[in-house]
Amino acid sequence: MIKTIDILIHQPIHFERGKNYCVEAASGIGKSSLLHFIGGFRTDYEGAITLDGRNIRTFSADEKSALYRTEIAYMFQDLRLFPNLTGYENVQIVNQQTHFRKKDEIRDLFEQLGLTEKWNQQARYLSWGQQQRVAFIRALCQPCSFLFLDEPVSHLDDANGRIMANILKKDQAERKYGIVATSLGKTLPIHYDQHIQL
Amino acid sequence: MRLIWKVLRQNISIGQLFGFVLANIIGLTIIVLGLQLYLDIQPIMGDKAGFMRPDYMVVSKQVSNEAAVFGEKTTFSQAELDDIRSQEFVSKIGVFTPAQYSVYLSLMISSYELSTEMFFESVPDDFIDVNSEDWAYPNADDLVPIILPRAFLNLYNFSYAPSSSFGALSDDMINTMIIDLTLGDGAYQVKKKGRVVGFSSRLNTILVPQAFMTWANSTLTPDAEEEDPARIIVQVTNPTDKRIAEYFESHHLNVEGDKLDSSKAAWFVRILISGVMMVGLVICMLAFYVLVLSIFLLMQRNHDVIRNLRAIGYTSTKVAIPYQLIVLFTNMLSVVTAMVGMMAIRKYYLTYLADFAPDYQPATVTLAWIVLICFGLIVSAANAVLIKQAIKKTC
Structure with a gap:
């Protein structure tokens, strides 16, 4: 279980499990890049990112796969849903390998986020906001030490943003993971232990 | 697995896969057809009829006019035997031992007695491909086992018997007949009984077991000196080796029958079939290349x-499985179709091969199956490794 993440790129950044961080910056400054660096998706940077002291660059491809399955959950800015899968299938493709949530729990999350009608609809036919909520549920189906949310409410109205925040608070209280959310201005309404300006 | 397959099957080009399968089927069919044809014509090329194994050759010296007039020796000296033995294509040699005593043979056929003067020869028993119990001497019946040239039986059946109102004799009838043998002269004369245990279509001599010959020569002609052999029997490592013909020709040696010609023909056929199989292999290699390109193009399209x-x-292993299954399925489809194609063509050519030899028995197709399946599995395994490596690089 990863407890800390240290980033030494331009300025030292320290993430701790159980705490919430809001990474803020103007568009194009590098919020998404930072999240991609942390997950090892990109390596085009100078400096070091360590997970519990181990440099992310030293992780093999399959070690990274294991990391994404058990330690780090992502909700990407570009969402990365599969357009030909339905709303439920996009969640299930993660859940079938983590076996983290029962089908009823997933259905309940769909209901809470107003997606009941989108259960059997292919992702290609969902609006960006609906896709954001599906991607959020998918991220919650992954056991993790850190949850990275890249502009999670950029296309959501305030009501849905609050619902998402409430689900997150309740889930985090049970699982004690750290949350790192990026914001371009519209912020996920949860308590943050630290705001980081890039 | 169903969901992974659902997302990964996008962009599969049926046309490209069909192209690969078609090319692979053509290549594999040519390879396996070449192999099976080679196996099927072996009984005809190898001429296994008779009592000598196909890799044995009976060798004697050419009798020139000078040798005939001046009485030059046509026997093999020890040095010549050693030279032949040292050739790389020779695995072992044996010498023919001629009888040094006279042989008088009589046989009752249809209450008529046929009798004639004869001669015996022997070769080491391990060159004779006959049931060892039949060829043993002394045996339980104390009968001398004899192998006759088939030409003798043919001469009798097709020339002598019709003109003399005798019936034709089958192999089995001959085998049951007891032959009276009078061996040697004067004080050393003995009478024996013999039985024909087989016919040789490739060896023009009358063979008796080596043990009998040794006994008879020492008993009936105790004072005779041992002579150099006039004929030898040579076992070669590969009858189609072209060095055999070169050596025998350069040393003015004769190989009895058409053994050398058939060796050359077998060598030519082998080269021809190898060439055809190489063409098949090249087509298969190209098909393999097309498949690899298709799969890599598919992975490129599905990169995101x-x-x-x-x-x-998802691990690289799990992501690779659907692509590996596609490869395995298409390869095995090609293998099975190529086999079916080969069997259909084989059925056609077997009718022609059967015309060459009435008792022709085609080879089994087991080896063809093994080769094809191994080929399919090796190609699939190579593809699987390439796919896995490509996916590992996609992050």
Whole structure:
């Protein structure tokens, strides 16, 4: 279980499990890049990112796969849903390998986020906001030490943003993971232990 | 697995896969047809009829006019035997031992007695491909086992018997007949009984077991000196080796029958079939290349899907499985279709091969199956490794 993440790129950044961080910056400054660096998706940077002291660059491809399955959950800015899968299938493709949530729990999350009608609809036919909520549920189906949310409410109205925040608070209280959310201005309404300006 | 397959099957080009399968089927069919044809014509090329194994050759010296007039020796000296023995294509040699005593043979056929003067020869028993019990001497019946040239039986059946109102004799009838043998002269004369245990279509001599010959020569002609052999029997490592013909020709040696010609023909056929199989192999290699390109193109088109699967925790092994299954399925489809194609063509050519030899028995197709399946599995395994490596690089 990863407890800390240290980033030494331009300025030292320290993430701790159980705490919430809001990474803020103007568009194009590098919020998404930072999240991609942390997950090892990109390596085009100078400096070091360590997970519990181990440099992310030293992780093999399959070690990274294991990391994404058990330690780090992502909700990407570009969402990365599969357009030909339905709303439920996009969640299930993660859940079938983590076996983290029962089908009823997933259905309940769909209901809470107003997606009941989108259960059997292919992702290609969902609006960006609906896709954001599906991607959020998918991220919650992954056991993790850190949850990275890249502009999670950029296309959501305030009501849905609050619902998402409430689900997150309740889930985090049970699982004690750290949350790192990026914001371009519209912020996920949860308590943050630290705001980081890039 | 169903969901992974659902996202990964996008962009599969049926046309490209069909192209690969078609090319692979053509290549594999040519390879396996060449192999099976080679196996099927072996009984005809190898001429296994008779009592000598196909890799044995009976060798004697050419009798020139000078040798005939001046009485030059046509026997093999020890040095000549050693030289032949040292050739790389020779695995072992044996010498013919001639009888040094006279042989008088009589046989009752249809209450008529046929009798004639004869001669015996022997070769080491391990050159004779006959049931060892039949060839043993002394045996339980104390009968001398004899192998006759088939030409003798043919001469009797097709020339002598019709003109003399005798019936034709089958192999089995001959085998049951007891032959009276009068061996040697004067004080050393003995009478024996013999039985024909087989016919040789390739060896023009009358063979008796080596043990009998040794006994008879020492008993009936105790004072005779041992002579150099006039004929030898040579076992070669590969009858189609072209060095055999070169050596025998340069040393003015005769190989009895058409053994050398058939060796050359077998060598030519082998070269021809190898060439055809090489063409098949090249087509298969190209088909393999097409398949690899198709799969890599497919993975390139699905790059984002693969990257996203990796990002949600799927290992390279799990992502590779659908592509590996496609490869395995198409390869095995090609293998089975090529086999069916080969069997259909084989059925056609077997009718022609059967015309060459009435008792022709085609080879089994087991080896063809093994070769094809191994080929399919090796190609699939090579593809699987390439796919896995390509996916590992996609993150």
